[in-house]
Each structure stands twice: as structure tokens, then as C-alpha cells.
Amino acid sequence: MSNKLLLGRFIPGDSIVHRLDPRVKLLMSFYFVGIIFLADNWQTYLFLFLFTMVAILLTKIKLGFFIKGVRPLIWLILFTVLLQMLFSSGGTVYWSWGPIVISSYGVVNGIYIFMRFVLIIFMSTLLTLTTPPLSLADAIESLLKPLKVIHFPVYEVALMLSIALRFVPTLMDETEKIMNAQRARGVDFGEGNIFQQMRAIVPLLIPLFVSSFNRAEDLATAMEARGYQGGEGRSKYRVLSWQLADNLTILAFALVTVVLVILR
């Protein structure tokens, strides 16, 4: 079950991308989604494609993993591309039937949208494949820190995030256990019509909720016994360190932006 999860897809490695500060990776992934909209002709798309490929090469992870990331979204992508191709007019018309038109403009637009989707997915997959979930949580905490000015509970959110991440596999195991226990007592999961399926979920959901409450209570007691008094006055065991490579990464993205603007 857990292999379907996006969170669990981190692949340990020792590449240059793996060693980057997670804050840089997180910020640059978002930035990439932004600058991809600057691309509007084939030169810019080709340039972004090459850039992404270089980034993927630097991770030393097989291309197959990235393509796997596209697979669950392939129908959404094809649907969008098809809509774009069939309903945008302009340029040379190849074929038409009522409102449905296949034109050169539509085809080119469809290919651009396809590229845009694939590149965004490649970049975000690159982020999750090379960054452990915990580092991502650290990065989010560090990036949210300025919000402390407006009394946003940064420590608390970070703690919740890291506890949530730590309990994902534990709760997965438990779900599996309860499902099997209920199956042994005759509950059919995923069978029958939609109402029967929803009813079958109840004997899974309620024990899961109850046990989560018990877990929370135990965890809170254990945390208190170990001296947890809230976020203030705590020191941190894990620290993020900003290095030269991180500055270079930001420089690289800045250069990409400049080139994109020129090629446009």
C-alpha cells in the first residue's frame, strides 16, 4: 500500500542533488513551476527540457522513476492535450467537423501543454526522490519562520508535520491489520455497489480513529514525561546547512530565467 504513496518514494543516494539544502530544492521546484509559463515557443521548451534532463542526470537516478511519476497523471494530461487540440482554432486547418477543429495552432498548443505537464512532474518528482520527507518538513519549518512575526505557530506546525510523517507507516500497518482482522470476520472490502462499499469502510474507520486517539494520548504523555513544554526554549538536533552548491543552484535558475526571457 505504501508504495503508492508519493511521500515514501524517496530514493537514498549521494548525488550532488541529494546533498543540496532541502530549502533550495523546495523553493526552486516552486520557482520552476512559475518560470515554465514564460516559455512560449519551441526554443524555450527545448531549452527547459534540456535543463530538466541535466538536473535528472545529476541525481544519478534512472529516468524510469521519473516516467513512473508521470504515469498516474497520464489520463489527465492526455485529456487536457486533447481538449486543447480539438477546440483551439487558428493557423492552418487540417480537419474540421462542426465545432471540432484540428488546426496547426491547436496541435502546437497541445504539444506545449504536454511538455509543460511532463516538465513540472519531472521537477517535483526530482524533489521527492532526492529529499527525505523529514528534510522537507525541516525545510518548510525553516521557510515558515518569518511568519512568527504574525504569531503563526511555526514550531507547533513543524512538530505536527514531523509527527504526522513519522506515523504514516505505523498507521498504514495498522490499517492493513484492521482490514485483515475485519476480513477474517466476513467484511468484504471493495465489493458490491457504492453504498455497500462505503458501509464496509465503517468497521475499518472507527477502530482506526479510536486507536489514533489512544495513540495521541500515549504520545502526549510520553512527550510530557520527557520534558516537552512547547516550542519555546527548545534547541534543535537536526540543522540545515547552506553551502556553495546551494548558491550555485539559485544562480543556475536565475540564468535559466534570463535565457528564457531572451528566447521568448
Added chain:
Amino acid sequence: MAKIIDVTNLNYRYPQQTEHPALKDVNFSVDQGEWVAIIGHNGSGKSTLAKSIDGLLPIGEGDSGTIKVGGITLTEDSVWDIRKKIGMVFQNPDNQFVGATVEDDVAFGLENHGMPREEMVTRVHEALKRVRMLEFAKREPARLSGGQKQRVAIAGVIAQQPDIIILDEATSMLDPEGRVEVLEIVRKLKEEENMTVLSITHDIDETENANRIIVLDDGQLQESGTPEKIFAYGNRLIAMGLDVPYAERLRTALRKRGTIVPAQYLNEEGMVDWLWTSHLKM
């Protein structure tokens, strides 16, 4: 010897069950460096006692009594100082694992006390080495066995360098090997650091390391004494819903068959000794 834990006239009721007190007039004290086992069947108030010593229970109106730990009386203000002196290991290894990796979890208590990072790193390293979990430092809890998780929990306690370790049924969810391993680590720790251990259990075999056993029944302190004295009660323990150790069961079974057995309790080693010497006499 200095009394490190001193409980006098402790009464406690859970807010939800007002008519039935969880603890009734409990009096006991523990000396520095002593290993005290508190036994009793389910619902006898063992865990309540452990939690109240650490100040983890909400105090209501009908509750009374004083708890002193290392000379400090437990109050709302002193509770955090007392918790620094006590390291607690709870029953369920999964539910007390706070950190996302082994080393994070060991560091959690130290982070709470605002310890500088360099000192934390050495302490975490040392603590993990002592419980032989150093090579697992980067692992996530989901990839550890129950016994390993409890070892990490003990490492978290060691890192804080407390005077007292409270084991609140810490081995009850482990397999036999995991249990032996965890108890062995605690035993070594007690010997090397002269720590005080308060172990709470309903498993009689776990009390063999104890200097003293306290029997709790229905919130009341029934008996207190050396393991030899307590185990010699035999049937009275069974009537309280407890069990007797294997050697004691063997002694009773032999007596039932008409063999003349020694009058007092023998531990396993003593039993073996007695068996082979009596065999020689025949």
C-alpha cells in the same frame, strides 16, 4: 541510604470514576540505587502510581498525599524539575516514539531542555552505543522491531542522565528475547550508574532483578519485601490474581507429590542446587 522517592498517604481518583479510587493511602519509599518492582494485576493502580510520581496525572479535589523525589516535593511548579530526574519508559513502543528517526527520538528530551547541539550529538551517540543501537541511528521507527524500539526509548532516557528510571510495563509487548535484552540493559545501567529503578509489571519473572517487591491490589499496598519473602506466599499471590515464578511452582508441585521440599522460596539457581544435592542423598 538516602530516600530518593518518598510517597506518603497518596490517594487518587480518576475524574471519570469518582466513586472508585485508583490509589488508596499508598505509603512507600525507595532508596537511592535500589531496584523496586511494583506488581499487581490489571487495574490494581500500578500505572497510576508510576504516572503520579512523574506528575503526569491531573490532580482533583479528593486527591491527597505528598510525593517527594530527590528531596523535592511534587507541586505544579516543581514538576519539570522532577521530570528531569526521572526517565520513563512506557508500555507501547510505537506510541512513545516521537522522533522521525532513531537519533531524533533520542535527542527529543535533550532538545526540550534547550541543550546546545554539540553536546546533544555526543550524548545521543553515547546513549545509542550503550543500548547497542548505534548502527540504527538513521533508521525510521517503522523499520525497527518492538525490542529495538524499547532500546531506543531507553537510550532516550540514558541521554537525559536521570537518577531514576521508571519502567511502566515496558516489556509487556515484547517477545521473550526482546524482554530479556531490555531488562539486561536496564540491569547493567543500574549497576554501572547506581541508578534507581522502579519497574512496574504484572509479569512475575521480571521481578528477579529487583531488590524489593511491592504488591499492589485494588489501589492498596498489600505487601512489601524481598522477592524471597513475597514469592514464598505462593497461593496468596495466586489469590490476588498474580502468578508465582517457575521455581516456586515446581516447589509446590513437588510438595503435592509428597516430596519434602525446603520451606522457603528458592530462585532458579537455588532450586537446581537443592535438586542435585537431594538427588545425591537418595
